[in-house]
Amino acid sequence: MSVLIYLIPIALVLGCVGLVAFVWSLRSGQYDDLEGAAHRILFDDDKKPDEKSD
Amino acid sequence: MDAQQTKQDVQDDLSVCREVNASNSNVVSGYESLVQNQDDVNELSVLVSGVHCAGCIQKIESSLLNEKNIQNARLNFSTNRLNFSWNGTAENANDYVALVEKLGYGVQPYDSEAEQNESKNEERFLLLCLGVAGFAMGNIMLMSFGLWITSTETMGVATRDLMHWIQALIALPTVAFAGRPFFRSALKALSNGHTNMDVPISLALVLASGMSLFETFNHGEHVYFDSAVMLMFFLLIGRYLDFRARKQARSTATDLLSTLSGFASVIADGQPQKILIRDLKEEMIVRVGAGEKFPVDGQVIEGQTTVDTSLVTGETLPRDLNTGEEVYAGTLNMSAPVSVRVAKAADDSLLADIVRLMEKAGQGQAKYVRLADRAAKLYTPVVHTFAAISFLGWLLIGNLGWQDSLMIAVTVLIITCPCALGLAVPVVQVLATGRLMKQGVLVKSGDALERLSVIDTVMLDKTGTLTLGDLQLKSVHDAALLQLAASLATYSQHPLSVALCKAYDGDLLAISNVQDHPGMGLEGVYEGQKIRLGSRAWCGDQDQAETENIELWLDIEGDKKEVFSFEDTLRSDSIDIVSSLKDDGLDVLLVSGDRQSVVEDLAKQTGIDDFYAEKKPQQKFEILEDMKGNDKNVLMVGDGLNDAPVLAGANVSIAPGTAIDMAQNAADIVFMGDKFVPVYDTYKTAKMTQKLVKQNFTLAVLYNIVAVPLAVMGMVTPLIAAIAMSGSSLIVIANSFRLRFMS
Numbered sequence: 001m002s003v004l005i006y007l008i009p010i011a012l013v014l015g016c017v018g019l020v021a022f023v024w025s026l027r028s029g030q031y032d033d034l035e036g037a038a039h040r041i042l043f044d045d046d047k048k049p050d051e052k053s054d
Numbered sequence: 055m056d057a058q059q060t061k062q063d064v065q066d067d068l069s070v071c072r073e074v075n076a077s078n079s080n081v082v083s084g085y086e087s088l089v090q091n092q093d094d095v096n097e098l099s100v101l102v103s104g105v106h107c108a109g110c111i112q113k114i115e116s117s118l119l120n121e122k123n124i125q126n127a128r129l130n131f132s133t134n135r136l137n138f139s140w141n142g143t144a145e146n147a148n149d150y151v152a153l154v155e156k157l158g159y160g161v162q163p164y165d166s167e168a169e170q171n172e173s174k175n176e177e178r179f180l181l182l183c184l185g186v187a188g189f190a191m192g193n194i195m196l197m198s199f200g201l202w203i204t205s206t207e208t209m210g211v212a213t214r215d216l217m218h219w220i221q222a223l224i225a226l227p228t229v230a231f232a233g234r235p236f237f238r239s240a241l242k243a244l245s246n247g248h249t250n251m252d253v254p255i256s257l258a259l260v261l262a263s264g265m266s267l268f269e270t271f272n273h274g275e276h277v278y279f280d281s282a283v284m285l286m287f288f289l290l291i292g293r294y295l296d297f298r299a300r301k302q303a304r305s306t307a308t309d310l311l312s313t314l315s316g317f318a319s320v321i322a323d324g325q326p327q328k329i330l331i332r333d334l335k336e337e338m339i340v341r342v343g344a345g346e347k348f349p350v351d352g353q354v355i356e357g358q359t360t361v362d363t364s365l366v367t368g369e370t371l372p373r374d375l376n377t378g379e380e381v382y383a384g385t386l387n388m389s390a391p392v393s394v395r396v397a398k399a400a401d402d403s404l405l406a407d408i409v410r411l412m413e414k415a416g417q418g419q420a421k422y423v424r425l426a427d428r429a430a431k432l433y434t435p436v437v438h439t440f441a442a443i444s445f446l447g448w449l450l451i452g453n454l455g456w457q458d459s460l461m462i463a464v465t466v467l468i469i470t471c472p473c474a475l476g477l478a479v480p481v482v483q484v485l486a487t488g489r490l491m492k493q494g495v496l497v498k499s500g501d502a503l504e505r506l507s508v509i510d511t512v513m514l515d516k517t518g519t520l521t522l523g524d525l526q527l528k529s530v531h532d533a534a535l536l537q538l539a540a541s542l543a544t545y546s547q548h549p550l551s552v553a554l555c556k557a558y559d560g561d562l563l564a565i566s567n568v569q570d571h572p573g574m575g576l577e578g579v580y581e582g583q584k585i586r587l588g589s590r591a592w593c594g595d596q597d598q599a600e601t602e603n604i605e606l607w608l609d610i611e612g613d614k615k616e617v618f619s620f621e622d623t624l625r626s627d628s629i630d631i632v633s634s635l636k637d638d639g640l641d642v643l644l645v646s647g648d649r650q651s652v653v654e655d656l657a658k659q660t661g662i663d664d665f666y667a668e669k670k671p672q673q674k675f676e677i678l679e680d681m682k683g684n685d686k687n688v689l690m691v692g693d694g695l696n697d698a699p700v701l702a703g704a705n706v707s708i709a710p711g712t713a714i715d716m717a718q719n720a721a722d723i724v725f726m727g728d729k730f731v732p733v734y735d736t737y738k739t740a741k742m743t744q745k746l747v748k749q750n751f752t753l754a755v756l757y758n759i760v761a762v763p764l765a766v767m768g769m770v771t772p773l774i775a776a777i778a779m780s781g782s783s784l785i786v787i788a789n790s791f792r793l794r795f796m797s
Contacts, residue, residue, distance in 0.1 A: 004213070008197075008220060015193040022185040031181055032174065036131030042108035 084317040084328045085147040088163055095125060097139040098147050103160040103715070105134060113157055118150060135164060162316060180297055183232040184290040190228035191283045194221050195776075198280045202773045211273060218270040218277050225279035229263050232286055235293060251430035251472060254437045255289060258282070258467035265464050268457065276461075281468045281775040288783050292476030295484050296500065318342075318349045321393065332400050343391045344547065350383050350396045351403040357392030360548060361385050364517055364694065371604055372549060384695050388547055389570065408671050408695055412720060415675065415703030424501050425744075426479040429751055433475060441466045444766045452768075466765040468775050470758055474782040478750035481790040486743040489793065494711075494726035495736050502722035504747075505706040506740035508687050512635055513678065513700065515692035516646035516656060518712060520628045522728060523693065525549050525604065525620045527557035535616050539608045541565050542578050542587045550606050551576070551587075553620055575607075583611045624659065625730045632660045634734050641686075645674050647696050671696040678703055691733055693717050708733055742796050750786045757782045 025031070090097045105111065111129050118127035118138055123146070127138040136154070140146060151161050197217040206214055233256070240256040243249055259282050266277035317328045321339045331349045334340065339355065342348055348361075360372040363385045372388055375381060381394060383403035400406065445463035448454045454462075483500035490497055497503060517523050531539075540558035543551035545568045565578040565585065575588015586593045586609040593609035608616040635642055644665040646653045653667035666677060678700045681688050690697070690704035693713030701707040701720040709721035718724050725732035761778055764770055770778075 004216070011196055012193060012220075012224075015189055019186065019189040022189070023182065026178060026181055026185065031178070033130045033132045036111060036129065039108035039111055039131055043112050 084330065085151050085163065086144040089144040089147050091144070095139050095141060096144055096147070097137070098150075099135055099137045099164045100151060100154075101134055101162045101164045102129065102136045102154065103134065103162070105129065105131065105159065110159070114154055114159065117153060117157060121150070121153070124150070136161075177294075177297060180235065180290065180294045183235060184287070184294055186228060187232040187283060187287040187290055190224050190232070191280070191287045194224050194280045194283055197221050198772065198776070202776075206275065215270070215273060218266075218274075218279075221277060221279040222267055222270050225283055226263060226267070228283055229259050229286065232290065233259050235290070236286075249434045251433055251475070254434055254441075254467060254470075255285070255472055257438075258464065259286065261460070261464045262468055265457070265461050269461070272457075276772050278464065278468065278772050278775065281772055281779065284776060284779055285468060285473060288473035288779065289476045292473070292480050295477075295480035298484070316349070334396055334400050336396050336399055338396045340394045340396060341391060342387045342394055344387055344389055346387055348381050348383055348385050348387060348394065350394070350400050351398045351405075352381060352394040352396045354379055354381060354392050355395050357390055359390040359392050360388045362388050362549065364523070388549070405695070408698055409716070411672065411675060411699040412702040412716075415699050416720075424479070424504060425747060425751075426475075429475060429478075433470075433472065437467065437470045440470070440762055440766065444768075447766075448768065462765070462768045465768075465770040465775060466762065469761045469765040469770055469778055473779050474750070474754035474757060474786045477783055477786050477790075478754055479747050481787050482743050482746045482750065482793060485790055485793045486739050490736060490739055493732060493735060495732050496724045496726075497736070498722055498724075502706055503736075503740040503743050505687075505722070506689065506737060507744040509640065509689045509705060509737075511641045511643070511681055511686045511688045513643050513645055513681075513688055513690045513692075513704065514632075514662070515690075515694065515697050516644060516648055516653060517622060518693035519691050519697075519710060520632075520644070520656065520660060520730065521622045521624050523622065523712060525553040526623045527553055527618060528621045528623075529617070529619045531616060531618065533560075535608065537561075537563060538580065538585065538610075539587055539606070539616070539618065541580075542568065542576050542585055543606075545578070546570055546576055550604070550618075550620060554606060554618060585610055624656070625728060628730045629660050631730045631734045632662060635737075636661070638737075640689075643677075645669055645677055645700075647671075647674075647694075669696075671699055675699045675703060689737075690721075692721075708736065742793060746790055746793055750789055753785055753789060754782065757785070 030037075085098065085100070088098060102114065105114070111131060114129050114136065115127050118124050121140075123140045123142045125139045125141065127136070129136045138150065140150070154161050197220055200209070201214065201217055236252045236256045236259065239250065240252040243253060262278045262282040262285075266279050266282070268274075269277050316331050318331050318334055319341045320327050320329045320334070321341055326341060329338075334350050340349065340352065344359070354375060354377050356377060358377060359375050361375045361381060362372045363382070375392070380397070383400065383405040441463045444466050445459050448459040448462050449456060452459070480500065483503060486503055487497040487500065514520055536558050537560060540555050541563040542565050543554040544562060545551075545565075563580060565580050568576060568578040570576055571588070571592075574592040575586055577584065577586045577588075579585065587606060590605060590607050593607035593615065604620045606618040606620070608618065632642055641664070642662050644653065644657050644660070644662045646665075646667055647669055648667060650667040653665055657663070657665035666673075669677070674696060678688060678690070682703075682705075688704045688706075690700045690707040691709070692698075692701055692707070693710050695714060695716060697709075697713075698716050698720045701709060701717055706723075707721040708723040708725060709717045711718070711724055711726040713721070713724070723736055725736070757778075761770075761782075764774070
């Protein structure tokens with residue numbers, strides 16, 4: 001049972017990491033336009049937003 | 055991707071996407087006043103209409119991002135809001151808006167409504183609570199598994215207590231954080247002297263956590279942290295789904311702002327100026343170009359044109375408008391620019407009257423009590439009673455200590471599982487609206503389906519609803535004559551000319567010296583012969599009797615004549631759907647603003663016995679009030695401005711996707727496409743949804759009948775509680791999925 005001493009904290013830390021990732025995705029507005037996100041997968045341009053052609 | 059290629063791609067797509075009310079006025083201006091500036095970066099949000107596919111999003115965003123100074127451009131597909139930022143001056147805003155409009159989309163200023171932001175915050179809040187509850191539940195269950203599958207003898211008291219403490223550590227902050235939606239709602243209800251479903255839920259959460267903590271301190275055997283958090287998790291799912299389903303309630307109040315939120319061209323001191331429509335005052339002179347809507351009620355002081363009043367009156371055919379005549383806000387200027395003296399400020403126009411009627415209709419809506427809310431009213435007292443009985447029973451009769459008695463009462467609260475109740479309605483509604491969306495039907499709020507399932511009367515509008523609202527050539531002609539007529543007709547925007555061109559898809563002949571005489575027709579020269587295409591009076595025999603038909607006459611050298619007749623065709627399945635609706639036992643009425651003869655004819659064609667013609671918007675509304683007074687539940691299907699008050703006031707309303715924005719906003723449900731069958735399909739789906747919802751409630755009750763006695767008798771352990779909660783939720787969800795197999 002001594003293995004629990006380090007396994008449980010590891011599990012909790014991993015859980016926290018997951019939660020932080022979720023909260024980040026929520027805060028960065030990824031859930032604001034779920035329908036639009038579905039449509040965007042059909043885009044076929046490879047242009048990154050910071051490269052612009054003149 | 056150069057601009058030319060982009061435009062060509064868009065032209066192809068536009069034949070699939072809806073045509074938009076793109077303004078023909080050449081200069082875009084006025085947007086500079088709405089630009090926000092932060093750290094030298096200008097930002098603007100506008101509303102874009104006509105976006106229906108991935109291609110649209112891509113076109114708009116990439117054409118903006120291709121511009122040199124643009125930093126960021128993002129179109130939110132769910133809200134139709136385009137947000138972009140750039141380096142430069144505020145005036146550049148107009149250029150960028152013009153760019154989007156050139157692609158074929160309508161752009162309107164965005165009135166940042168507090169309402170929209172509030173709902174976004176609420177949604178994020180629920181999602182955050184849901185996420186936290188989910189993560190906590192998973193990690194607590196980690197320990198629970200150990201506790202369930204073994205016994206205290208095997209693992210030892212120390213290990214068991216360790217597990218309990220770690221669970222407590224995770225659970226208590228989680229309940230405090232993610233339980234807020236329930237606690238807030240329960241406190242609000244209690245402070246008003248009522249109870250709602252959130253009161254027993256909050257009680258369950260607080261007591262379960264509290265008692266479990268107490269047990270943990272006292273080295274108790276069972277703790278219920280996982281049950282409490284699982285309860286929260288499932289309920290939050292139901293609440294989030296419910297919220298999303300309810301997010302877009304029909305709006306009436308904001309509509310006045312949105313129709314008046316465009317710009318009008320005012321002639322002041324001989325110079326044209328752009329002014330916001332809502333700032334127009336009496337006696338101002340407004341210049342309205344061809345293809346633009348009249349922004350206010352007024353009198354034409356210069357110019358001659360034809361005006362399309364279909365949105366306001368439902369009349370299919372445009373009327374001539376001469377100098378000195380009156381014109382109303384919302385009607386469309388078809389052929390030539392005119393100057394109008396404003397008779398009434400935008401606030402006082404006929405348009406505004408209709409909008410106010412709509413608002414009144416919206417407020418007069420009896421608050422529909424949803425099935426879920428009615429179930430909740432029953433649930434709360436029953437659950438509290440059982441919990442109290444168990445507590446007192448065990449304390450006094452069973453002679454158990456107060457801790458154990460309270461624990462049993464807590465298990466009763468938990469096991470009655472409002473989970474199943476909380477999921478019973480939203481899951482089915484989400485599935486139903488998702489399925490309808492694939493069929494091109496947008497349902498704005500879940501309870502629209504509920505209201506639709508109990509209707510007994512259907513009110514139908516004529517133009518644009520039962521019919522396509524599109525004039526079509528119905529007579530048959532010699533190909534050469536059709537080609538000649540179409541070649542001349544391309545020079546005009548008159549709906550009959552447009553319909554004639556649509557009916558012909560070959561090569562066009564070159565006609566010279568084309569002149570457009572508004573109100574009369576077109577004339578031109580072809581192969582030396584003078585051709586005229588226009589009204590009967592202008593081209594034809596004045597002695598022939600006036601008919602009610604919608605016609606265009608072709609006249610060659612004043613000699614040979616051909617008559618093209620048009621009609622507003624019914625949707626291909628209107629007749630079938632009306633008879634299906636009648637077969638299902640619904641009363642069907644036809645109410646229109648168009649002439650008596652036309653309406654009577656159509657009513658006969660579709661088999662509708664009750665019909666009303668030449669009804670003004672106020673009169674349409676009165677018909678609705680009459681029926682509601684007779685306790686009828688009315689479904690309204692309409693598309694025009696004259697239907698908007700009825701759409702707002704009916705028990706439930708549907709509008710076609712071709713309807714004006716105001717009608718679409720006032721309706722609960724919007725359907726796309728040329729057919730009428732979506733109306734019937736939605737009705738059928740609504741009935742199926744209600745059936746499944748009632749089954750779900752039955753399942754939840756049955757489950758409780760089994761589970762509650764077990765809990766009262768003290769036989770429930772955390773393991774049983776977890777299985778029961780997840781089991782009942784899964785059964786309800788599984789039953790909801792049966793919707794997929796129903797036709």
